[in-house]
Amino acid sequence: PVSVYENDRIASKKVAYRIADIIKSKDRRGENTVLGLATGATPIGVYAELIRLHKEEGLSFKNVITFNLDEYYPMQSKAQQSYVRFMDENLFNHIDIRRDNIHIPDGTLKKEVIADYCLAYERQISAVGGLDLQILGIGRTGHIGFNEPGSAPNSGTRLVTLDDLTRRDASRDFGGKENVPTKAITMGIGTIFKAKEIILMAWSKKKAPIIRKAVEGEITGNVPATYLQLSDNVEFILDSDAASELT
Ligand code: F6R
Secondary structure (H helix, E strand, C coil): CEEEECCHHHHHHHHHHHHHHHHHHHHHCCCCEEEEECCCCCCHHHHHHHHHHHHHHCCCCCCEEEEECEEEECCCCCCCCCHHHHHHHHCHHHCCCCHHHEECCCCCCCHHHHHHHHHHHHHHHHHCCCCCEEEECCCCCCCECCECCCCCCCCCCEEEECCHHHHHHCHHHHCCHHHCCCEEEECCHHHHHCCCCEEEEECCHHHHHHHHHHHHCCCCCCCHHHHHHHCCCEEEEEECCCCCCCC
């Protein structure tokens, strides 16, 4: 299903409330909540609302386990552009999550060990019962996570090469495209699909053409987000600008 909201502030709150509901209902059952998280501009409002719910309404993340979708490769954790730093600054430093419950693909590994590391990442997700909810943004290439055009629907966590357009879109953060890493470690389409619930968010006119393809276009590996049409557990949450090219 597709839900369209007046603006991204209202839409982000809806997503935060959904996350809070899952955490609270799993807490009541004495179970952990396993969240798949994204970085980038899109989820910042969701994280801001979660922080508010924690500080003002007592929402606790003590029983929450998180797995981030991706990280640039190579990338030092302390670097300005690292997703470790992004998550700390935009969410983790402001809530009561246990540090050992946080998982983000490691951009500092030697190439030789990445394949094993990626398999272990998948096993860690399974070992805690799988993802209860995965939140996603979407790139202008149609990527989810960093699953660029050509990604297989059953792909797992792996090292990938970033699309040129994705590197161009990231160039501002890195002070030029030439400084954007050419690779990333990302959960696969298959990994994302195993989540019990998936929410893809998109805001602004800039995302309208790719949202049209993702929601209404032919299902194709050239636009990886179109694979989401095959799942019954996906919700597209859009602001009116991102939805403006839907028929
Ligand atoms: C980030 C990620 C990417 C972004 C996408 C949109 O962890 O997996 O797929 O969600 O590139 O980025 P923004 O939100 O900055 O437009």
